Amino acid sequence: MDTETFLSTSYTRIRASASVPPGTSVPTLPHPSLLSAARTSFPSILPTQGQGPTSTLTHLTRDIAPALAGHNLSGRYYGFVTGSTLPIAEAADNLVSAFDNSAQVHLPGQSISTEVEDVALRMLIEFLKLGKAEEWAGRTFTTGATASNVLGLACGREGVITARLREIPGKEEDGGSVGELGLIRACAEAGVKEIQVLTSMGHSSLYKAASVVGLGRASVKDLPVSPLEPWRLDLDAVEEELQREGVASIVVVSAGEVNTGRFATRGLEDMERLRELADRYGAWIHVDGAFGIFARSLPETEEFAQLRESAAGLELADSITVDGHKLLNVPYDTGIFFTRHSSIPPAVFQNPNAVYLSSSSTSTIPSPLNIGLENSRRFRALPVYAVLLSEGREGLATMLARMTQLAQGVADALLSNLKEDYELLPETASVPHTHIVVLFRARDPGLNAVLVQKIQDSGEWYVSGTKWKGEPACRIAVASWRVNVQEDLAFVKERLTNIAKEWKESR
Structure with a gap:
């Protein structure tokens, strides 16, 4: 059997083992006996002689597949905001694996991948009603909301400190940056003794992100408006915190909160006030909109008016986190990050001294490796593009x-x-x-x-x-x-x- 035939046959077998006829009830979790059987099927050591693809495929479909969670196959898996995968997204993801392009360098003479990514991000901005794509010049795909929150805090850290460095007489043009000087030196030169993250019932990944970018989990301050509405952000408390001397601030708006799905702001009026405060005191606004931001795209009917109102104004943020593998129903792992500031992501994530990875200086599409975490990355934009185009x-x-x-x-x-x-x-x-x-x-x-x-x-x-x-x-x-x-x-x-x-x- 040649390679192409084997791949085609193996995919057919795998899909057959996971096929779901209409109306069929599929278990959301594997039975304990299937988990036990899968564990006993593992080899104890790496075999000296391989089993070969046919035998291995049998093992995968007979032993491993039945012991996997069924959240993609059951419409009644209601855990963790875990989306299923639309069939067109699965088909696109198979193409991603088949061609195995790394979509981190814009090389238009070699692959269309970065251009597909740019189109997908533009369409997503339109679908989420965030304004014009040009207003979100820093845009990229990530592994998920956690990575996007890391980008949000990293860019926020860069933005608030760089702005203060440029206020120093004689350094208006180039006072340095966190990416160049390092966090400790940049803060010292900017006269900043602390960077704080102001939020209300922030997701656990926010605390993780704060640790990763060097702010520390203790930098995250919870400012709930009341015990009855702990998810809502107390804007009066935010204003007071923003006035602290020698302290730079990143405000994180939860949309929505993980337990209740509720929003930190009540709508446009709250976001306009928050934007005015951030501009006045030099703060950065990041929206963790992993799943809540999709409320903006609900049908414009009275039925969903309250939700659309709650999600109004999020477009006023400096950066936004979105999760594709949640409500967009594309495969794990797919996250999205948007920021209005085109110069800030490269200041943090540029990949210096690698001329062989450079794209044309005249290109309108930047190489993603200079605006995100990875130097190597899966072409995860294709399933998103396919879903947006199909639906x-x-x-x-x-x-x-x-x-x-x-x-x-x-x-x-x-x-x-x-x-x-x-x-x-x-x-x-x-x-x-x-x-x-x-x-x-x-x-x-x-x-x-x-x-x-x-x-x-x-x-x-x-x-x-x-x-x-x-x-x-x-x-x-x-x-x-x-x-x-x-x-x-x-x-x-x-x-x-x-x-x-x-x-x-x-x-």
């Missing part, structure tokens, strides 16, 4: 609407016919404010302690376990293109009803 604005908006409608339907049920046994969280939760995340708990403390495990053990659906105000809670995150609103809502309501009934009967 279009209306198709994607309809897909996002289905996700939101299911989440809102579950929230409504928790407030009505399920309210005797379950409580929708937080206390101020409402259906119009529900995007794709539903947070809730069982009212019976005993059931609440085991609720997540009971759901997961069924294998029929999956939810994330979390905590809210120190108590266990369940979190449903709807992020799959496979959503069928009526069927899935009836399923969730029936299963929650049965769980509560069985619990009562067992007491």
